[in-house]
Amino acid sequence: MSDSTPQTSAPAGPIVAGLTPAQPESVPAHPVRARWVPLWFAVLWANGKARVGIVMLVGFVAVAVFAPVIEPHDPQSQSFDASLGVSGSNLLGTTAQGQDILSLLIRGTRTSLIVGLLGGVFSTLIAMLIGMVAGYLQGWVDEILSFFINLALVIPVLPLMVTIAAYSPVRGISLIIFIIAITGWAWGARLKRSQIITLRTRDYVTAARFAGDGAIRIIFREIMPNMTSLVVAGFMGSATAAIAAEAGLEFLGLGDPTTISWGTMLFWAEQGSAMLTGAWIWLLAPGIALALLITSLTLINFGVDALSNPHLRGD
């Protein structure tokens, strides 16, 4: 008996509930298997694309964690000859300042992952807070919060970032994470708000009120578990956007140019006229690394998509 059940009988567990049409009486009762991984993870792992993505992501995390051990040289040392090509001691060559590209690349993994994680987490938390409060309480609270959501959606992000960076006395990763968090939450907030509005009118929420449960308990024990897939998908999207945004901001020089990250590598590549000197590896490597990391998250997102939108399951 296969793990996943066919489309026309019972759906795969609690995750896709709320989307089922009138069910036939012929639902066979099968026992709930004990799981030692959360259900959503198991569903993700079952999806081929998501599985590849998860493996890739784990690889990146490993590289980031073990960076000081893996990297062949100290990324900050400028002791090598400048603008070398591929050579024995510098597998990917060196920059115009004499730094080893491979070491820079490995150490830069940390920045992207941290920004992705923190930026994604903060964006998602803000989105959840604002979206869910607006959706659950409704009334004038909702009107005001919705206005802010729409406002945040409309304001052009990069010009805002440039403006903030212009005035800010501090530059660096924390500023970038801050900017990403306060500009990236709007889309997710809107989605969560509409999801909550749909869920709060469900009969089981009314039933919970009739059973004497208070609002807090209802939000956390009744509604939240039904929103897991949306929240996970939202986090994935935010993390991806954060990584891309960080690279763009560093590239423009809005971050701290002494940070070691893939974005700053591209910044220095442009400053150091990599194109003129033909140092194409310097140009290529950080971009490919970014692409691969974003690809891994996008692949995982395929699995999350299938979780929340049955239409897109390959059939």
Added chain:
Amino acid sequence: MAYFLRRLAFFVLTLWAAVTLNFLLPRLQPGDPARSILSRLGQNRSITPEQVKAIRLMLGIPNENLLLQYWHYLGSLAHGNFGLSYSNFPAPVSHLILQKLPWTLVLVGVTQIIAFVVGTVLGAFAAWRRNSRFDSVVSLTSTFIGTLPFFWIALLLLYVFSFVLGWLPNTGGYGGPPIQPGLNTLFLESAIYHSVLPAVAILITAPIGWIMGMRNTMVQTLGEDYIRLAWAKGLRSRRIALRYGARNAILPSVTGFAIALGAILGGQLLIEQIFNYPGLGNLMFQALSDRDYPLIQALFLFNTVCVLLANLLADVLYGVLDPRVRRGGSS
């Protein structure tokens, strides 16, 4: 009718919010914003009295009542006085913006519209032939390109086609003197020649969002019951695909366009910086490195107003396209 009025109200309110944000940003720094800016300026160069005057004009007298400053600020905006640029002192900021506007407008206008059309057509087609070879190729390619940082693609294009192959120029909007800007063929030729690389960079990445968005929406639309009934009616595929499918599926993309405009302007900034293209994005970037605060502020405001206008337009368009929105409710 009510729908349109509501959108207009939102436009006005958001405009006010953006203006206020612009006002507040520099004042969020602790202490006297003018002094901290002046001190930062004074680090690298000497400040002329005119520059001090320009800053005071923009940021107001210290310790003056905040609300009074706000009132003055609103007043000067209403008069179209955005201040004087002090990297190009005494040129008024509005003058500079208007000068560079056509470059950005043409590049963005042409490429984004093409991207939208091409993207939605490809996406609709991919959804129509779901899971076919065409769909797989389109979806996979789009997803792949979508993971690449687009400014990096621009860099690569610049490197390959300008530096390595030398086919296309690597900087500027046109060839420079002796070519004079104006409606002469020499200038137009040169301008087009210089815009090819930036345009190609945009055209590679911009359609991606539309392709995937339209494909997903269309797949969902094609599962609707009115599509089934259209088949049962024996209508031709093309009619079903266009009048029943795409016509319904395109609605979210229209709102999506408005929302994406903010991102589009941001992307434009990156493109112009990379290709040294003389548009508004490049101007903003210059202003950033020159610490030309009046210019930065005005550009931010300008960007926001453009996005708002585009949103309003998109909302109006949506109202026109979707009868459920402009004629509500059932009898």
Added chain:
Amino acid sequence: MLLEVEHLSVDYAPKNGAAVHAVRDVSLSIAEGEFVGLLGESGSGKSTLGTAILRLTERPGKITTGSIRFDDRDITNANAGELRKIRWNEMSTVFQSSMNSLNPVATVEAQFRDVIEEHTALRGKAVHQRAAELLELVSIEESFLRFYPHELSGGMKQRVALAMALALDPRLVVLDEPTTGLDVVVARSILDNVRRLQRELGFAVLFISHDIGTVLESADRVLIMYAGQLVESQPANGMLRDPMHPYAKGMLGSYADPRNETIRITYIPGRPPSLLAPPIGCPFAPRCPEVIERCHTDAPEFLPLAGATVACHVARDQRTSGTATTTGFAGPVFVKTGASTASGDADVVLRVENVEKTYTTRRGMHQSTVAAVRDVSFALRRGQVTALVGQSGSGKTTLARMITGVERPDAGSIHFGQTAIHQLGRRGVRSYRRHVQMVFQDPFAALNPNRTVGYALSRPLRNYRRLSTSAAAAEAAALLQTVGLTPPEEYLGKYPHQLSGGQRQRVVVARALAPDPEMIIADEPVSMLDVSIRAEILELLDRLIRSRELTILYITHDLLSARMLADEVLVLQGGRLVESGPALQVIQAPTDAYTVTLLNAIPNPQARIAG
């Protein structure tokens, strides 16, 4: 023969799962001008069959074997181009009324124009004329041609769909649950339209439905489907007099005319089999009260027998060996006599007096007001069931919300004992809820899909009766026992998706009983359940009322179940109480015109064989 289906099988085969055999080896035929009814419950495969006949089956569905012949042409594998010749021209359809079957961005006229211009030479004004003519057939004014679908009510949309289906004078119209979800009176008018037009224009009809009364009243011949197969096919009159298959007997037994003095409705215990693996032997055997040994091992074939076609060993044996045949379903019966169980001097538990509620909706600039409830007064007595009968928009839901404290009336009063419900603050409402509970309509939405049965039951036990975890678990088990879910330990850990609709409703009832309330508001508790199992829940409710002296407000649009449970009936129309009285009296001798209309809308199939 206009339509001939032979040994048709349709499977759903998703990429990552086992195949579901939705339709198995079905053979049927429809003659010119014949009105054929296809009866079946959820999971029977009737809609899949209808979709297959129309050649609209989509991935992952697939016709695996068999053939479909229309007018002697094999259309089983025809492509879109070939099908275009017969689509709408000769074979058209009307979908289920709750579906979104009209293009939302095109006007009504545009939708007619589409199909008329595709298949005929008419253009321009002539098309408009023809569309107007068609709308007139279903009594809709020409001016509605310029409206968009979302501006029409559900009933109007269905009438438009019907008119559109007749646009090209087809020879066969497939109606797939066309009146489900519609107001009873509206549904009646649509069906009358269908029958009238069928007689006038002479097209054949395949009417797919689960509504026994309607099908038996209108059809010439009736087919019954179970677990993907046809089990019986008979002329309607024959079916009414002498149903052969035990399932057919069960289906017919679950339908009765509420106007009769004594009503017996049967229910079929158990559930249909899973369609993942075709059962060995007769699919109905596990639930059949007349089952014999052979039924478990030999799958019966669908063969002619005494003027009908049946797939049943028992029926065949009875008729060939001359033993007495049974017409009634030999299973459990729920009986209601004319004797009144109401005692007029029971205590009043809830008193509703002159209650009013108006809703104002604001859309942008202008407001619209809807008077949902107008000057309604009634009383609920201990141990009695009061049925609140009304269609959608009648105000019954608003009344329920006011009685349970979810909303406040704009005028009037509601008293529960001495407590004034309409004036309660939040804390007051919370303690009031201990005494009044709700049973909801949709068994799929009433239980949180992420919470077990045990959790759902524990909440009211912990909150209201302050039981400890272990005491609550024991009490939850006892409650499950009361509602007939045994052994209770098996159900406590289950998630809703593992239970059938009937089982879920039992859990919902158990949860409602948990705080030991005096009053229960039951909002259409059986309307979303299959007809053949409704009586089971009704009997459960009846038993609970008698044993616990519960007061129930039973909200419904279905007069049969109202009659089965209620002592008193209140009829609501447009927010006003138009009639009230003892159940049998209201149903047999209504005084208000609207009540009369409601009663006339009830199908009366027995009339065709009476006399």
